Amino acid sequence: MGIRIDDIRIHRIIAPLKKPFHTKLQHVQERESLIIEVRSGDYRGYGEGVAFTTPWYTEETVKTTLFVLRHVLIPRVKGEVMTHPRNMYELYETVKGNRMAKAALDMACWDLYAKVKGVPLYELYGGKKEAIDAGVVVTWKTEEELREEVQKAVDAGYRRVKIKIHRQIDPQTIENVIREFPETYFFADANGSFTKQSIEKLQAFDAIGLRLIEQPFKKEDRILYEEWTPQFQTPIGLDESIASYEDAEWAIQSGAADCIVLKPGRVGGPTVSLDIIQRAKEASIDLWIGGMIEFGVSKAHNIALATLEGVTLPGDFSASNHFWERDIITPGLTLCDGQMRVLNEPGIGVTIDEDVLKQYRVDTY
Ligand code: OSB
Numbered sequence: 001m002g003i004r005i006d007d008i009r010i011h012r013i014i015a016p017l018k019k020p021f022h023t024k025l026q027h028v029q030e031r032e033s034l035i036i037e038v039r040s041g042d043y044r045g046y047g048e049g050v051a052f053t054t055p056w057y058t059e060e061t062v063k064t065t066l067f068v069l070r071h072v073l074i075p076r077v078k079g080e081v082m083t084h085p086r087n088m089y090e091l092y093e094t095v096k097g098n099r100m101a102k103a104a105l106d107m108a109c110w111d112l113y114a115k116v117k118g119v120p121l122y123e124l125y126g127g128k129k130e131a132i133d134a135g136v137v138v139t140w141k142t143e144e145e146l147r148e149e150v151q152k153a154v155d156a157g158y159r160r161v162k163i164k165i166h167r168q169i170d171p172q173t174i175e176n177v178i179r180e181f182p183e184t185y186f187f188a189d190a191n192g193s194f195t196k197q198s199i200e201k202l203q204a205f206d207a208i209g210l211r212l213i214e215q216p217f218k219k220e221d222r223i224l225y226e227e228w229t230p231q232f233q234t235p236i237g238l239d240e241s242i243a244s245y246e247d248a249e250w251a252i253q254s255g256a257a258d259c260i261v262l263k264p265g266r267v268g269g270p271t272v273s274l275d276i277i278q279r280a281k282e283a284s285i286d287l288w289i290g291g292m293i294e295f296g297v298s299k300a301h302n303i304a305l306a307t308l309e310g311v312t313l314p315g316d317f318s319a320s321n322h323f324w325e326r327d328i329i330t331p332g333l334t335l336c337d338g339q340m341r342v343l344n345e346p347g348i349g350v351t352i353d354e355d356v357l358k359q360y361r362v363d364t365y
């Protein structure tokens with residue numbers, strides 16, 4: 001028996017960050033996002049649109065995802081009967097690109113499906129872990145601030161800390177700080193800042209004992225990845241480069257990546273993510289799940305995926321209190337011994353805090 005999609009709502013929200021997120025690409029002080037709600041009878045499935053207000057990180061934006069959801073994707077699924085979330089995805093799979101819009105809807109369909117079945121999402125996915133490793137990102141301007149931020153992260157219990165870097169900074173700054181925390185796993189994320197002309201600088205970063213360097217070159221620089229990834233001693237993880245299953249396939253087959261950074265909200269949602277995780281597992285390539293300054297709805301979806309065996313390294317899983325004074329879910333996500341407990345309720349396993357949603361909401365469509 002199928003699940004009729006009776007109605008779909010989109011809430012556009014804006015929330016201030018506790019501390020500005022400062023990177024070379026953008027200074028983020030508040031986060032605009034979409035929360036999508038798919039209804040069937042009394043059941044509600046939730047998804048999150050994770051594009052930003054402007055195209056500084058991905059081509060898609062809040063406005064483009066909103067347009068595509070309202071005028072292209074939702075008309076294809078509203079009133080239809082879901083026998084499985086993959087069947088819903090097939091209704092709009094041929095729409096070109098716009099994977100962040102697709103992901104928001106796909107998340108909501110998976111959550112709804114699991115709730116109607118009365119099972120936690122991770123169980124539906126076949127996940128086995130009871131807790132997943134947490135990880136946090138730090139942005140910084142001075143060595144002193146970097147040290148302080150890392151110390152705060154370590155004190156909060158994070159065992160994996162990701163540091164934002166770019167080609168103009170001195171690798172010595174990073175080395176000085178990470179040496180002081182020998183127990184911590186340090187990743188560095190360059191967000192595509194390095195070029196063919198700055199390979200030597202990247203080689204210097206390669207020598208400081210990082211556990212991973214994320215997206216050193218632009219996503220378009222496939223030739224550089226294919227040539228250079230095998231030559232670094234630090235594993236290279238591809239983030240922006242992985243926007244689809246086919247991108248993951250290229251990264252695996254060409255040797256351009258030692259590790260896949262999977263952002264479910266960017267590749268099209270759980271349906272595509274499950275396929276990528278399966279493929280990475282078959283290829284025995286490392287994979288971790290990344291975030292993009294997300295609220296608890298997306299994080300809860302990501303936690304469910306992270307329980308799968310093919311997810312081999314700690315991802316961008318920070319507690320609700322890292323970015324937010326108040327998250328839109330209740331209870332908020334917390335750390336326990338450097339880990340996050342898997343949510344054992346039907347669907348994503350968290351409830352929307354209607355008061356907070358109302359406080360952040362600027363529009364409903
Ligand atoms: O490149 O991983 C990235 C945040 C926004 C956009 C891009 C990225 C990030 C992060 C933060 O590094 C990850 C998180 O949400 O914890």
Ligand code: MG
Pocket residue numbers: 189191214215239240290
């Ligand atoms: Mg990244």
